Amino acid sequence: MGTRHDPQLDTTFKLELELPESFYHGSIRYLQHGADSPLIRWHCHKEYELHLIVATTGKVFVGDYIGNFGPMQLVLTGPHLPHNWISAIEPEAEVPPVRDRVIQFSDDFIQQCRRIMPEFSQLDRLLKQASVGVLFEQSLAQEIEPLLVRAEHASGFSRVVIFFSIMEKLIQAKKTRLLSSTSFDPLLDEHAIDRVNIAVDYIMRHYQVGLSLDDVAAELKMKPNYFSKFFKRSTGIGFIEFVNNLRINRACEQLIETEDSITDICFKVGFNNIANFNRRFFSLKEMTPSDYRRQASLRYYQPSKEKAKA
Secondary structure (H helix, E strand, O other): OOOOOOOOOOOOOOOOEOOOHHHOOOOEEEEEEOOOOOOOOOEEOOOEEEEEEOOOOEEEEEOOEEEEEOOOEEEEEOOOOOEEEEEOOOOOOOOOOOOEEEEEEOHHHHHHHHHHOHHHHHHHHHHHHOOOOEEEOHHHHHHHHHHHHHHHHOOHHHHHHHHHHHHHHHHOOOOEEEOOOOOOOOOOOHHHHHHHHHHHHHHHHHOOOOOOHHHHHHHOOOOHHHHHHHHHHHHOOOHHHHHHHHHHHHHHHHHHHOOOOHHHHHHHOOOOOHHHHHHHHHHHHOOOHHHHHHHHHHHHOOOOHHHHHO
């Protein structure tokens, strides 16, 4: 979860451990911030976090997952799972005062509740899934938002009761999506963190043009083979897979937002071979680019009943 960001999604990834225990003043912590908050950074912490986006659009990173976000995106992350939401905001645009509504709670709190109330075991499946990040439907996010607003102004037992109501809704969710392909252990080597930061920032700036593993390795003054192993060990995802995920994600945006040909989009996002682009796209999305565009157009254009009757 930096500074204000422009439409190019200028990123500085820095994995940090967030907030000492002495900061907490209760079992359930609520916080909210705007799109220009210093809390916006690639980070992890030992608490579970339920994160609701209420304004702006941009890129979301959860573990090795890369995707888009917009208002009413609701995600549950588990302990030590790195995450970040980076907004695309025009330089002269007004920054919304509230972009995120968040509650955090510890595993210790959950275990204490379980000892008192065996019914808390109903959370086990959801909390296990949180180790890779859980995305909920927008309809559920709309139900959760008023509870988060109430949590902001509540304290003590009242906030705990609201938390129970939220968790009840989450475990009843009929449709969810798991995000990262792997869970993470905490990465505490500050030198390694800084080097990952440099690598990912360089990739984010150059992935739409010619970019090779050798280029990034040279930026970090590493031998290519060593960098390849270092990057995967540090981020949980290989260099080529990371770059391809970024490119396919950008291609999806272009398929929805423009009428450019699939071939043009292929080259614009950084691929230099249409066959490789189609193969990578199908591997990630389980459909062809043309099918993706067709399905997206059906989702975004739904004729009204009145027009249908006419």
